[in-house]
Structures are given as C-alpha cells and as structure tokens.
Amino acid sequence: MSTSTILDIQPLGFPWNPPDPFLFCVHHDDRYPAGNDKLGPDPALLRGRNIGMDFEGKDGWRMYHGDVVPGFPQHPHRGFETITMVRKGRIDHSDSLGATARFGGGDVQWMTAGKGIVHSEMFPLLHERDGNHVELFQIWLNLPRADKMVDPYFSMLWADTIPQVTVTDDAGQKSVVTVVAGRFGDKSAPKPPPNSWAARPEADIAIWTLALDPGARLTLPAAQAETLRTLFFFEGDGLYVGETSIDGPHGIAVQADRPVTLTAGPSPTQILMLQGRPIGEPVVQHGPFVMNTVDEIRQAYTDYQRTRFGGWPWPSHGPVHARTKGRFAKHADGRVEERKA
Numbered sequence: 001m002s003t004s005t006i007l008d009i010q011p012l013g014f015p016w017n018p019p020d021p022f023l024f025c026v027h028h029d030d031r032y033p034a035g036n037d038k039l040g041p042d043p044a045l046l047r048g049r050n051i052g053m054d055f056e057g058k059d060g061w062r063m064y065h066g067d068v069v070p071g072f073p074q075h076p077h078r079g080f081e082t083i084t085m086v087r088k089g090r091i092d093h094s095d096s097l098g099a100t101a102r103f104g105g106g107d108v109q110w111m112t113a114g115k116g117i118v119h120s121e122m123f124p125l126l127h128e129r130d131g132n133h134v135e136l137f138q139i140w141l142n143l144p145r146a147d148k149m150v151d152p153y154f155s156m157l158w159a160d161t162i163p164q165v166t167v168t169d170d171a172g173q174k175s176v177v178t179v180v181a182g183r184f185g186d187k188s189a190p191k192p193p194p195n196s197w198a199a200r201p202e203a204d205i206a207i208w209t210l211a212l213d214p215g216a217r218l219t220l221p222a223a224q225a226e227t228l229r230t231l232f233f234f235e236g237d238g239l240y241v242g243e244t245s246i247d248g249p250h251g252i253a254v255q256a257d258r259p260v261t262l263t264a265g266p267s268p269t270q271i272l273m274l275q276g277r278p279i280g281e282p283v284v285q286h287g288p289f290v291m292n293t294v295d296e297i298r299q300a301y302t303d304y305q306r307t308r309f310g311g312w313p314w315p316s317h318g319p320v321h322a323r324t325k326g327r328f329a330k331h332a333d334g335r336v337e338e339r340k341a
Contacts, residue, residue, distance in 0.1 A: 005241070005242050005254050005255050005258055005260050006241055006242065006244055006252060006253070006254055006255075007253040007254060007255060008251075008252070008253040009244075009246065009250050009251070009252050009253075010250060010251045011248075011249065011250055011251075012027075012232065012233075012234060012249040012250060012251055014026070014027075015027075016232055016251055017251070018139075018228075018230045018232075018251075018274045019228045019230065019253070019278065020142065020228070020276075020278035020279055020280065020283070021141060021142045021197050021203065021205070021276045021277070021278055021279045022139060022140065022141055022142070022274055022276065023080060023140035023141070023142055023283070023285070023290060024139075024140050025137055025138070025139045025140070025232065025272070025274065026137070026138045027135075027136075027137055027232075027234060027272075028062075028134065028135065028136050028137075028138070029134075029135045030057075030060065030061040030062055030070070030123070030133070030134045030135075031060040031061055031131060031132075031133055032061045032070065032123070032125050032131060032132040032133070032134060033045060033061075033125070033131055033132070034125065034127060034128055034129055034130060034131060034132070035124070035125025035126060035127060035128055035132055035323075036125075036128075038068050038069065039069050039124035039125050039126065039320050039323060040066070040068040040069040040070065040125060041061075041063075041070075041125065045059075046063065049063060051063060051067050052065060052067060053065065054066075064123075066122065066123070066318055067318075068318075069122045069123065069124055069125070069318060069320050070122070070123040070125070070134075071091075071092075071120070071121050071122035071123040071318060072120060072121045072122070072318075073120050073122070073316075073317035073318035074094075074096075074118050074119065074120045074312055074314075074317045074318070075118065075119070075120070075288055076116060076117070076118045076288050076289075076304050076308075076309055077113035077116070077117055077118075077119070077288045077289070078113055078114070078115060078116045078117075078148070078288070078289045078290070078291070078300045078303075078304075078309075079113065079114075079142075079143055079148040079289055079290040079291045079296075079300070080113055080140055080141060080142050080143050080148075080290040081110065081111060081112050081113065081140070081141040081142075081143060081193070081196055081197075082109075082110075082111045082113065082138060082139070082140060082141075083108065083109075083110050083111075083137075083138070083139040083140075083141060083180070083181075083207065084108065084109045084110075084111075084121065084136060084137075084138050084139075085108045085136060085137040085138075085139070085180060085207075085209075086103060086104040086105065086106070086107055086108070086109075086134075086135075086136040087105075087106065087135045087136060087137075088104070088105070088133045088134060088135040088136075089104050089105075089123060089132060089133060089134030089135065089136070090102055090103070090104035090105075090123070090124055090126060090134075090327075091103055091104055091109070091121055091122070091123060091134075091136065092120075092121075092122045092123075092124055092319065092320045092321050093109060093119060093120070093121055093154075093329075094119065094120050094314050094319045095117055095118060095119035095120075095152075095154075095332075096117055096118035096119070096308070096309050096310040096311060096312055096313070097117065097152060097310060097332035098313050098332055099154065099329070099330060099331050099332045100314075100319075100321075100329075100330050101156065101328060101329035101330065102124075102321050102325055102326070102327055102328055103156060103158075103327050103329065103339075104136075104327065105159055105327070106159030106162065106178075107156065107157065107158050107159050107327065107339075108156075108157040108162065108180055109154055109155075109156055109157075109329075110154065110155045110157060110192055110193055110196070111152070111153070111154035111155075111193075112143070112150065112152060112153045112154070112193045112195055112196060113152055114143070114147070114148070114149060114150040114151055114152045114153065114195065115148070115149040115150065115151065115152070116152065116300070116303060116304065116307075116309035116310075117152040117309055117310075118308065118309050118310070118311075118312060120314075120317065120318045120319065122318045122319070122320050124320045124321070124323070126323055128323075137272060139207065139274065140290070141196070141197060141198065141205075141276075142197065142279055142283065142290060143195070143196075143197060143279075143290075144197060144279045144281060145281055145292050147195045147197075148291060148292070148296075150195040152332075153193045153194070153195065154193070154331070155190075155191070155192065155193050156329045156337055157180065157189075157190045158327075158337070158339055160339075161190050162178060162179065162180060162189065162190065163178075163179045163184075163187035163188070163189065164176055164177065164178050164179070164187075165177045165179065165184050165185050165187050167218055169216055169217040169218070170217075171215065171217075173212075173213045173214070173215050173216035173217070173264075174212075174213050174216060175210060175211065175212045175213065175216045175217075175218040175264075176210075176211045177208050177209070177210055177218075178208060178209040178211075179206075179208055180207040180208065180209070181198050181205050181206055181207035181208075182198075182204070182205055182206030182207065182208070182275070183206070184206075184208060184221075189207075192205075197276070197279060198276070202224075202277065203276055203277050204223055204224040204227045204275065204276055204277050205275065205276040205277075206223070206229075206273065206274075206275045206276070207272075207273070207274055207275075208272075208273045209270070209271070209272055209273075210262070210269075210270070210271040210272075210273060211268065211269070211270055212236075212262065212264035212268065212269040212270075212271070213264065213268060214264055214265070214266050214267055214268060214269075215263070215264055215265075215266070216263070216264045216269075217261060217262070217263045217264075218261070218262045219259050219260070219261045219262075220259060220260050220261075220262065220273070221259055222256070222257050222258050222259050223256040223257060223275055224256070224257065224277065225257050226277050226278070227256040227257065227275055227276060227277050228253070228256060228275060228276065228277070228278060229253070229254050229255075229256035229273065229274075229275035230251055230252065230253050230254075230273070230274050230275070231251070231252040231253075231254060231262075231271050231272075231273050232251050232252075232271060232272040232273070232274070233246055233249060233250050233251075233252060233269070233270075233271050234249050234270055234271070234272065235249075235268070235269065235270035236264060236265055236267055236268065236269030236270060237265045237266055237267040237269075238264075238265025238266070239262060239263070239264060239265055239269055239271070240261075240262065240263035240265075241254065241260060241261075241262060242260060242261060256275055284296070284297055285297075286301075289301070326338065326339060326340060326341035327339035327340065327341065
C-alpha cells in the first residue's frame with residue numbers, strides 16, 4: 001500500500017478535530033473514585049480543584065462543569081447533532097423537552113439539537129466501594145442549512161442493536177468493527193435521527209470503532225469519492241497504516257476512495273474512524289451554537305434568552321437518577337424504552 005494513501009498525520013490533542021461534516025470529537029476517559037450517597041466523589045477529594053471548570057485531570061479524573069456529580073449540567077445547543085458513545089460507565093441525560101435517560105456500556109445517544117434544546121449529561125458514580133471508570137466519545141456532527149432549525153430529536157442506539165463484525169486475518173488474529181453509523185460488510189448500523197446528515201445516503205457517513213488484536217491486520221473498504229475519512233488511533237503501542245508506522249496516539253487522514261490496510265502493533269489497538277462527505281457550507285460557531293452566519297448566531301442567543309428553548313422542567317441543573325435505576329430512555333412523547341442494568 002503506497003504511503004500516498006495518508007493525507008495528514010497529527011498528534012491527538014483535546015479535543016480531536018475531524019473535518020467537515022464533523023465539528024469535533026472529545027474522548028473522555030476518567031478513572032473516578034467510589035461514589036458517595038449523592039453519586040459523586042467524596043467532597044474531600046474536590047479540594048484544590050477548579051469546581052465548575054475542572055478539566056485538568058488531577059488523579060486521573062475530572063469534574064468538568066459538575067459540582068457534586070461529574071459531568072455537564074444544563075446547557076443549550078442549536079444547529080448540529082451530538083453523538084454520545086459510552087463505552088464504560090453510565091450517563092444520565094435530561095432535557096428541556098422533558099425527556100430523560102440513563103445509558104452506557106456500549107449504548108449510543110444520537111441527539112439532533114436542531115432549532116434548540118437544553119440538556120444535561122451527568123456521570124453518576126454508581127459503585128460505592130470500587131472505582132468508577134467512565135469512558136465515552138462525544139462527536140459533534142454538523143447539520144446543513146436546510147436542517148439547522150428542525151425540531152429537536154434523540155434516538156437511543158442500544159448496545160445490543162449496534163452490529164459488530166469480527167474479521168480474522170490469515171494469521172488468525174482478530175479485529176472487531178463496531179458499526180455505529182454506516183455499513184461494514186453485510187452489517188448496517190441502526191438508523192440515525194430522520195433529519196441527520198447521516199440519514200442521507202449520499203452523505204456516506206460512517207462511524208466505526210476498530211479493536212485489533214496484537215499484530216492483527218484489517219483492511220477498510222473504499223468509500224465514495226469526495227468522502228473524507230479520519231482514523232483516530234487512541235490506544236496501542238504502534239500502528240501501521242499501509243506501510244507507514246504510527247508511533248503513539250495520532251489522527252490520520254487517509255484517502256477514503258481507496259482501501260487501507262491497518263496492522264496493529266504488539267498490544268491491543270483501538271481506533272475510532274469518522275468519515276463523511278462534507279456539507280460544504282460556511283460554519284460559524286460560538287460556544288454551543290453552530291450556524292452559517294454571525295447574524296444567525298446572534299439570533300440563537302436572542303432566542304435562547306427569550307425562550308430558554310422550552311425551559312428546564314427538572315429540580316436541579318444536573319439531575320441524576322437513583323443508584324438502582326437501570327438503563328432506560330423516556331422520550332419527549334412519553335414513550336419509554338427499558339434495558340437491563
């Protein structure tokens with residue numbers, strides 16, 4: 001495989017920066033201590049932290065914007081989508097439409113903010129004696145101008161509905177592809193929200209996680225012309241992309257309309273792959289709003305100050321469910337989905 005398959009290589013920072021149609025991706029990986037009766041860390045462990053804006057990673061974990069429970073209390077969005085892929089731990093969601101959920105352990109929440117929604121994403125520490133490992137990706141996917149003001153909507157992609165494809169190479173080493181969006185081989189992901197850019201076949205959106213055994217080889221099939229594909233190599237002791245050796249965590253932009261062969265190094269290797277055809281419209285972002293013009297951003301702030309995007313029907317800024325509550329989702333229309341804890 002010619003090294004010309006690789007278009008760019010960049011060290012991974014915080015956040016990661018995929019190209020259009022994506023806006024960014026954050027990998028949260030926090031090793032929290034045991035939780036107290038309020039599902040947060042012992043208050044003594046919060047001393048010396050910048051509570052309300054704790055992003056330093058002291059002792060291997062962050063409170064983010066939370067003050068009792070880690071996470072992100074109520075905040076607004078307009079004009080794009082959030083895709084929250086929870087690999088370990090649990091997330092408690094609540095929003096201005098009255099919807100709420102607890103999900104994790106491989107579940108994905110795909111939320112279209114559209115014309116405006118307020119939501120909270122809290123990380124309850126459910127284990128009282130053991131530590132609490134929370135690992136997730138949050139991906140921001142843009143919406144085209146025509147869909148920026150659609151009604152808000154979220155879908156739950158439960159872990160047991162997300163297909164996985166196991167590929168065994170000639171040496172017997174295995175790779176597992178988890179298909180959150182798009183298609184791999186004969187497996188297609190669950191449907192995204194109806195107004196998502198990913199709902200358009202021509203957008204060629206694919207979101208896959210790739211887990212390679214040590215030394216495993218995996219060939220990714222070619223995508224459509226004009227599609228952009230980025231590999232986020234975030235775990236492992238080395239990776240070959242074609243003939244090029246990548247040492248340590250990097251984002252690798254590759255030519256999407258050619259197959260690319262990946263070879264893991266001597267340890268298990270983890271990669272997040274994001275691909276899609278660009279929307280190709282102007283992007284103006286200010287905080288939680290992503291629109292096409294500065295005037296539209298100003299209007300977003302005006303609308304939020306006037307309407308609060310429906311208000312906040314919950315008793316606190318960052319509500320969490322009871323420790324014993326299992327995985328579930330209650331949608332704005334009252335529909336309830338339940339899953340085992």
